[in-house]
Amino acid sequence: MNSDFQQARSLPEWITFIVATLILLGVVGLTLNEWRTQQDSPPILNVNTSSSIRTDLGQYYVPFSVINSGGTTAEAVQVIAELRVNGSLLESGEQQIDFLASDERQEGAFVFTRNPQQAELTIRVASYKSP
Template sequence: MTKTEQPSRSIAEWVTFSVASLILGIIVSLVGYTWLNEKNQPPIVSVTKKQTIREINGQFYVPFEVVNSGGDTAESVQIMAELLINGKVTETGEQQIDFLSSGESEEGAFIFSQNPRQGQLNLRVGSYKLP
């Protein structure tokens, strides 16, 4: 039995092997970094009212922003609004955000037939579920 000699690798093969190894090393490092620094916190969802209320054709548009500052993703985030005038709830509204990942924000608007500036407008997060 004779041993066949392996041909020596060319420079192009060594360069290709080095680049592929470098890319693989970077990917493995990034996955490890993400895994070690992952926030194991539940979603922390908050809603804030924007300052500008618009009136168009007798309807009042109240813009809002909802933010997930927690670690996990929230699904079916329910945003609720209550308009109190003279201490009585005169109008309510609900919005649902389908998907809100960590650090993500979404914007929307509630529409009321009465002027929110004449009463107290309460916005809150009603619920969410984990994926």
């Protein structure tokens, strides 16, 4: 075979090459932009509760979700729930989420023996650890 012989690329080959290159450049660009904009922002942890409290066998299940809308990961996220009446603490609960990456959501539930709808319920993030 002649080493100087090169077959010209067909139009479909060029189109495929250009589309693949554009996709690769888009992925690299989006990754670099995400890294640049959220590189140093700390975790921002928000707790959301659902109004759908479930009752089963005399216990009240209060679902919640924790969302990390910050730029970095949070470890050992501690979530605390307190049930109070007239300022007096009736019940409390604590949960720990091991790992919560940026834009990640974890769900769980607190279980109470008293009806949370007849008291003041507070669910909050108490602490987290940076990895």
